[in-house]
Amino acid sequence: MTPTPDLNQKLQTLSIHSGRQVDPATGAVTTPLHTSTTFERDPDGEFSRHFFYSRIDSPNRKSLEECLADLEGGEDSIAFSSGMAASLAVFQALAPGDHVVLHRDLYFGVRELITGFFARWGLRHSFVDMRNIEELRQACRPETKLFWLETPTNPLIEVTDVQPVAECARSLQVMLVCENTFATPVLQRPLEMGAHLVVHxxxxxxxGHCDAxxxxxxxxxxxxxxxxxxEFQRVGGAVISSFDSWLILRGLQTLVPRMRLHCExxxxxxDFLSTHPAVSRVHYPGLAGDPGHAIASRQMLDFGGMLSFEVHGGRPEAFAVASRLKLIVRATSLGGTHSLIEHRASIEGAFTRSPESLLRLSVGLEGATDIIADLDQALRGS
Ligand SMILES: Cc1ncc(COP(=O)(O)O)c(C=O)c1O
Structure with a gap:
């Protein structure tokens, strides 16, 4: 179940070749960008070249979907205009009156979607700690249709053992959806551990470059x-653009080596933060003392590029540290080449689970010594 270095060799090849071919019309090696929204119909009324309107399907989106399905080991993949649109598409496939159980720590936008929009729509929900299978079982009702598990989580970097959750889902005939955004298919293989769907x-x-x-x-x-x-993708229309598909396919080609460097x-x-006197706690499963360390060591190839840390002095000191950074950028989002830092409680609002002293750090691909030097001067207050 843990991705092996051998599997990573395969993923590296797939990330470059899957869903793509040398363009038969021109011989172009890199995939052309197709901006046309409409495609010619055959004289007999058929669409022998498959495409007819880009909301329904488009060449760049199709390439991206094929590549993503291959990377995660799925039969199919359905691409949307954002991560939130993909999450929304999953929940709308349920029916009003259905019940979903979600792991208590998760991207706050999904929490808002469930407690706001989908609660008004008639979808019921419970938040539990999925690391406790008994708590998960007790939350289930006859109308429970879906478990939503993010691991590792945003922003507390909590790690949940996927297999017992998948076994519980199977025994109750419930669908398991796993958010694999933080780990990526390079580090974690939810479908092989029993999840039915993966969301990214x-x-x-x-x-990988904060530009798509x-x-x-x-x-x-x-x-x-x-x-x-x-059907929701095609009719609802929250489709990914050709240009974003093209950019993401380009970024995917370096996913494996990028993830290696993010992790390193x-x-x-x-390691640096965990011994710093200004830091009260580091949330990172790669640290031996982290509650998620044992599970992550088993279930992930490596521990990822996301971490959170808490500083002594609460919210004012967290803001002060962030304000003194010179290389690391104060900005939301994650997973790009630039290191980004964010005070999550102030972004997430009233229902945040983030401590006021917590800063989330997306560790980028700059030199590690430069990232550490910047953190050091900011934590020292000089
Ligand atoms: C774990 C996770 N899931 C989903 C999303 C939503 O993605 P998007 O901003 O593309 O809608 C985010 C955004 O930060 C995220 O961190």
Whole structure:
């Protein structure tokens, strides 16, 4: 279940070749960008070249979907205009009155979607700690249809053992959706651990350069449920643009080596922060003392590029540290080449689970010594 270095060799090849071919018309090696929204119909009224209107399907989106399905090991993948649009597409495939159980720490936008929009729509929900299977079982009702598990989580970097959750889902005939945005298919293989669907904010590591927005649902095995998600994509119209698809496909080509360097940099940054006197706690599963360390060591190839840390002095000191940074950029989002830092509680609002003293750090691809030097001067206050 843990991705092996051998699998990573395969992923590296797939990330460059899957969904793409040398352009038969021109011989272009890199995939052309197709901006046309409409495609010619055959004289007999057929569409022998498959495409007819870009909301329904487009060449760059199709390439991206094929590549994502191959990378996650799924039968299909359905791409959207953002990670949130992909999440929304999953929940709308349920029916009003259905019940979903979600892990208590998760991207706050999904929490807002569930407690706001979908609560008004009639979808019921419970938040539990999915690291406790008994708590998960007790939250289930006859109308429970779906478990939503993000691991590692945003922003507390909590790690949940996917397999027991998948076994519980199977025994209750509930669908398991796993958010794999932080880990990526390079580090974690949810479908192989029993998840039915994987959701990604492609905006993050998979695109990798903070210059494209997208989301995707990767389908383990096609079903009526996944057909409803596909229908929602085509009819609802929150489709990913050709240019974003093209940019993400370009970014995907370096996913494997980028993830290797993100992990290596994050490990060094976490080690540095964990001994710093100004830091009260580091949330990073690569640290031996982290509550998620044992599970992450088993379930992930490496520990990822995301970490959070808490500083002594609460909110004012967290803001002060962030304000003194010179290299690391104070900005939302993650998974790009630049290191980005964010005070999550002030972004997430009233229902945040982030401590006021917490800063989330997306460790970028700059030299680790430079990232550490910047953190050091900011934490020292000089
Ligand atoms: C884990 C996770 N899931 C989903 C999203 C939403 O993605 P998007 O901003 O592309 O809608 C984010 C955004 O930060 C995220 O961090």
């Amino acid at each position: 904010a492609l905006t993050k590591y998979l695109s 927005m997208g989301g995707a649902v990767i389908v383990g095995k096609k079903s009526d449920f996944s057909a409803r998600i596909r 940099n994050a490990r060094q940054v976490a």
